[in-house]
Amino acid sequence: MPLTSGATRIFPPASGHGSRIIFRDVTISGTVTDESGTPLPGVGVRQKGGQIATVTGADGKYSIRLPENAGTLVFSFIGYASQEVALGNGTTVNVTMTAQETSLNAxxxxxxxxxxxxxxxxxxxxxxxxxxxxxxxxxxxxxxxxxxxxxxxxxxxxxxxxxxxxxxxxxxxxxxxxxxxxxxxxxxxxxxxxxxxxxxxxxxxxxxxxxxxxxxxxxxxxxxxxxKKGRVASAPTIDVNTYFTTQHITRRLDFMDAGQYRQLVAQGKPGAYDYGANTNWLDEVTQRPFSQVYNVSLKGGSQNTSYIVNLNYRKTEGLIRKSNNNILYPRIEVNHKMFDGKLKLSANLGGYQQQFFSGSDGGSYRGDVYRNGLTYNPTDPVRDADGNWTEHTDKTDYANPVSLLEETQGLNQNSNLRTIGTITYTPVKNLDIMLLGSRDLYNSVRGYYETKRHYSTLHDGRNGYASRGTTRTEENLLELTANYDKRIGDHDFTVLGGYSWRQTNYQDYWMQNWDFPTDDFSYNNMGAGLALKRGEAPQNSYQSENKLIGFFFRLNYSYKNRYLLMASIRREGSSKFGANNKYGNFPAISLGWNIANEAFMENATFVSALKLRGGFGITGTEPIDPYMSLNRLNFDTYTLIDGQWIQTINPSTNANPDLRWEKKEETNIGLDYGFLDNRITGSIDLYKRTTRDLLLDYTVPTPPYLYNTIRANAASMENKGIEFQVNVAAIDQKDFQWNTSLNFSTNKNKLLSLSDKNFQLASGYFDAGTTGEPIQQAISRVQIGQPIGNFWGFRSVDIDDDGHWIIEGKDGNPKPIADQQADDKQIIGNGLPKHYLSWNNTLNYKNFDLNITMRGAFGFQILNTARMFYDAPVMLTRGNLLSTAYDNVYGKRPLADDQSLNYVSYYIEDGDYWKIDNITLGYNFTLGKMAIKALRVYASGSNLITFTGYKGIDPEVRVVGLTPGLDDKNRYPSTTTYTLGASFTF
CATH class of the missing domain: 2.170.130.10 (TonB-dependent receptor, plug domain)
Structure with a gap:
């Protein structure tokens, strides 16, 4: 006869003597859900140490009859962390299970x-x-x-x-x-x-x-x-993370100090003058920065609601004096479900407030501060005997760097407000209909002022210069999607359909003025300057708007979790496109084969996962400017009629109704693998991407065109490469774990064409970038059949007995640089790395954790502009030089004092490097029953050691644009960063 809840069972004493033991049975029931509150069917529920067990039903509910002193229930489910719940006096136990990631269910x-x-x-x-x-x-x-x-x-x-x-x-x-x-x-x-x-x-x-x-x-x-998100049915927790950092320059370029410079004065070198002081100009414009970051997060939730409130404050100082960045990030997100989970609401309010010193007109950093900190005469005092800044306005591009800092006032104030809301409705099981709406508002107010004592007054006669500007961007987004999951036997389907609408509005206004009566107003009284009244100073305002709408569909299919298919298409239209090409189609298809799930792999127990996949997809790129396809009018020209200047109206550019998106076609073949119970995992990918209809400015005849240039889609380019990643749980013991991962990638770029049937670039190339004054040469050549990033210049092979360059002529024979011809130039390097490698390690020993990140780039060159300008004796007339400026070149002799600056391959260096990029050591305290649930302290160093043959500050230079590999002599220095931090959980 079955027992009911509360029934009594009587057991005789073990030996047949003594008192009988009486136990009462109790029935424990409840509901098991996942973190989102969705009921979990099939969860195992058992008595710890006993044989009594059951499973949850389709609604996640369970009921189990246990002895009164059963003690603990254990809940277990594949893909979720097991939970143990100690039984008390109640008979209802509800459990929320947390997903436990594996390589398969991640x-x-x-x-x-x-x-x-x-x-x-x-x-x-x-x-x-x-x-x-x-x-x-x-x-x-x-x-x-x-x-x-x-x-x-x-x-x-x-x-x-x-x-x-x-x-x-x-x-x-x-x-x-x-x-x-x-x-x-x-x-x-x-x-x-x-x-x-x-x-x-x-x-x-x-x-x-x-x-x-x-x-x-x-x-x-x-x-x-x-x-980060809050969790339903979780107690409120507070996480606090704070850290403090300081920095020092990674490498100081070895410029001459005052003693070395005076030796040049004693030798009578042209341009060397001793002004009697000993000044380290780089020390004068740099500082030991101290930065601090605070992040506080409150999160929690009830059965139907979760929330998170996050506040982040960053007060950052830079190596260059006055450079800073103060940002406040507030964010609050609330998620709520109702009507038995059929309706879910989410509201997210965030953004930031930012403020930083404006060291240049509209920007945070003025490059000539650092450059002059290196090149200003080390025998010059910061101020003269009368307390005025020492300046030499007769020299080109040469200014007291301390004056540039101290006589500049500026502030940029930026704010961003993001509001995001979603409504998700589930009318039937497995069908989710979601409406997302967002508004992103960005506002910037900037002011900049150069005083009457600034270099611009002495050199340019500005007599006080001010600039004021403001920018506002509003982006509205509305998306409606429907997602349906269905399983029919061994077949799994997921179908997604949606509509997207985005509108962007951009507004900008700025004005400049100079010749102010006083510095007292700074940039806050723009009308007081006289330049605007004289018609000398500019002012401008601009507004643009563009829209983007898209319809998209995607199908995911799986058969027995072995054979996989994903197919999608997006049809999208943009107001930036020409009248004849408003819409484009962007299809994609990919296939996968989970080989490890096949029956013939059952005995291959060392294989945990093995999946072959391949895909093809087309994506696009919008033009940057919104009105390039249209006829635009110009109001900036005037004509003289009857002795008066009359404003005229005329088209400003050639319209292009065929303007369209750049189209990238990409094929990818990959293999995901896991071995030895996923102790070893990773992936291999091979890809080829061809970009067609690239935008370029072309020369066109006039007539029929009004102007001789037009922007059109006609070029094409190819990239292909290999990517490899492996992760290894090398050691996995109770007190010691070591996980290591290795990433490798390679890329080969090639420009396929610069023309089509409508627009041609007859030369097959164009040049990009410039060395700047006084060399005034292009840096790179973009040429059909060649990769982006080729340095184009003279190949230096020697110097003559007088210290002048000898270069390689177009016929391959050496010739004096004085006899140079334009066609003597050739490819002298490439600034895009061919190979990237990184190695990451995480080690844990009891409560200690150690993270080490290393990475490198290989197979590329760098144009060292600091050496090109300041390793040449002729530049002594413009200030200080590198201490190597008078070293022997090609083992012969120094460059001649009258050898002009030249862009030659001598200054193209191999950029290969390997960095110990980050080391972090942390300790996690065991606190027991305290108000602080968790405490971790750590120390970290970033950009610690660089192994390279490159002679500049840091071989990590730009990798984007048409002039990658350029190490700008004005660049903000690289630094090594040291951090102390702590995180708390309450």
């Missing part, structure tokens, strides 16, 4: 949704917060530096307002932007839109079949940033 973010890693058929990389680069970072990209094969994140300087440069699978455009599309919680943003400490994961859509769902915005790849 969820990655894809376009408009998520997908289990096992079913991904495209090239997608996912990095969770626990695997981010540790220590101090300034933007989201630096969190995954060296973590994703093929994604090259480069930090070219230590300017507090700079962001990392990103190159994903090579350069794919000539004139359009190279930055990937960045989406934060599904809404477009930038790498600095959200605080790095508020990011939960970053997913990178690398190939065309993954990015095609974003149409004309996906050519440069897509970075999906997911912010």
């Amino acid at each position: 969820v990655v973010v894809v376009g408009y949704g998520t997908q289990k890693r096992e079913r991904v058929t495209t090239a997608i990389a996912s990095v969770k917060s626990e695997n981010f680069v540790k220590g101090a970072v300034t933007d989201a990209a630096q969190l995954i530096r060296g973590k994703v094969a093929g994604l090259n994140v480069v930090t070219t300087d230590a300017n507090p307002t700079s962001t990392a440069q990103i190159n994903l699978r090579g350069i794919t455009t000539i004139l359009s932007g190279t930055s990937p599309l960045v989406l934060i919680d599904g809404v477009p943003g930038t790498l600095t839109t959200v605080a790095p400490e508020d990011i939960e994961s970053i997913d990178v859509l690398k190939d065309g079949s993954a990015a095609a769902i974003y149409g004309t915005r996906g050519t440069n790849g897509v970075i999906l940033i997911t912010t």
Whole structure:
């Protein structure tokens, strides 16, 4: 006869003597859900140490009858962390289970949704917060530096307002932007839109079949940033993370000190003058910066509601005096579900307030401050005997760097407000209909002033110069999507359909004025200057608007989790396109084969995962400017009629109704693998991407055209390469774990064409970049059949007995540089690295953790402009020189004092480098039952050691644009950063 709840069972004593033992049975019931509150069927529920067990039903509910002293229930389910719940006096136990990631069930973010890693058929990389680069970072990209094969994140300087440069699978455009599309919680943003400490994961859509769902915005790849969230049915917790950093310059260029300079004066070198002082100008314009970051997060939730409130404050100082960046990031997100989970609401309010010193007109840094800190005469005093700044206005591009700092006043104030709301309705099981709406508002107010004592007054007669400007950008987004999952036997389907509408409005106004009666007003009384009244100073205002709408569809199919298909298409229209090309289609298809799930692999127990995948997709790139396809009018010209200047109206450019998107076609073949119970995992990808209809400015006849240039789609380019990633859990013991990963990628770029049937570039090339005054030569040549980034100049082979360059002529024979001809120039290097390698290590010993990140780039050259300008004796007439300026060249003798500056291959250096990029050592305290639940302290160093033969500050130089590999002599210096931090959980 079965027992009912509360029934009594009587057991005789073991030996037949003594008292009988009486136990009462109790029935425990409840509901088991996942973190989103969705009921979990099939969860195992058992008595710990006993035989009594049951499972949850389709509604996640369970009921189990146990002895009164059963003690503990154990809940277990595949893909979720097991939980143990001690039984008390109650009879209801509800449990929320937390997903436990494995290589198979790990969820990655894809376009408009998520997908289990096992079913991904495209090239997608996912990095969770626990695997981010540790220590101090300034933007989201630096969190995954060296973590994703093929994604090259480069930090070219230590300017507090700079962001990392990103190159994903090579350069794919000539004139359009190279930055990937960045989406934060599904809404477009930038790498600095959200605080790095508020990011939960970053997913990178690398190939065309993954990015095609974003149409004309996906050519440069897509970075999906997911912010941290609150959890339903969780107690409130407070997380505090704070750290403090300081920096020093990575490498000081070896310029002459006052003693060395005076030796040149004693030798009577042209341009050398001794002014009697001993000044280290670089020390005068630099500082030992101290920066601090505070992040406080409150999160929690009830059964139907979750919330998170995050506040991040960053007060950053730079190596150059007065350079700073202060940012406040507030964010609040609330998620709520109702009607038994059928309706879900989400509201997200965030943004930032930013303020920094404006060291240049509209910017944060004036490059000639650092350059003059190197080149100003070390025997010159900062001020003369009368207290005035020492200046030498007779010299070109030469100014007292301390004066440039002290006689400049400026402030940039930026604010960003992002409001995001979603409504998700589930009318029937497995069908989610979501409406997303967002508004992103950006406002910037900037002011800049150069006093009457500034170099601009002495050199240019400005007599006080002011600039004022403001910018406003508004971006509205509305997206409606429907997602349906269905399983029929061994067949799994996921169908996505959607509509997207985006409107962007940009406004900008600025004005300049000079010749002020006093410095007292700074930039706050623009009308007091006289230049505007005389018609000398400019002012301008501008507004533009563009719209982008798209319809998209995607099908995911899986048969027995072995054979996988993903197909998508997006039809998108943009107001930036010409009248004849308003819409474009962007299809994609990818296939996958989970080989490890086949029956013939059952005995291959060392193989945990093995998936072959291949895909093809087409993505696009919008033109940067919104009105290039239209007839635009110009009101800036005047004509003299009857003795009066009359404003005239005329077209300003040639219209191009055929203007369209740049189209990238990409094929990707990949293999994902896992061995030895996934102790070894990784992927291999081979890709080929061809970009067609590249935008370029072409020369056209007049007539029929009004002007002799037009922007049109006619060029094409190719990139191909290999990516390899391996992750190894090398040691996995109770007290010691070591995980290591290796990423390698290679890219080969080639320009296929610069012409089509309508527009031709007869020469087959054009030149890009400039060395600047006084050399005034182009730096790179963009040529059919060659890669982007080729340095184009004279190949130096020797110097003659008088110390003048000998170069290689077009016939291959040496000739004096004085006899140079334009056709003697040739390719003398390339600035794009051919290979990237990174090695990441995480070690844990009891409560200690150690993270070591190393990375490098190989197979490229750098134009060292600091040497090209200041390793030549002739530049002594413009200030100080490198201490090597009078060393022997080619083992013969120094350059002649009258050898003019030249752009020659002698200054092209191999840029290969290997960096110990970050080392972080942390300790986690065991606190027991205290108010502080967790405490971690850590110390970190970034950009610690660089192994390279390059003679400049840092071989990590620009990798984007048409002149990669250029080490600008005005660059903000690179630094080594040291960090102390702590994180608390309450």
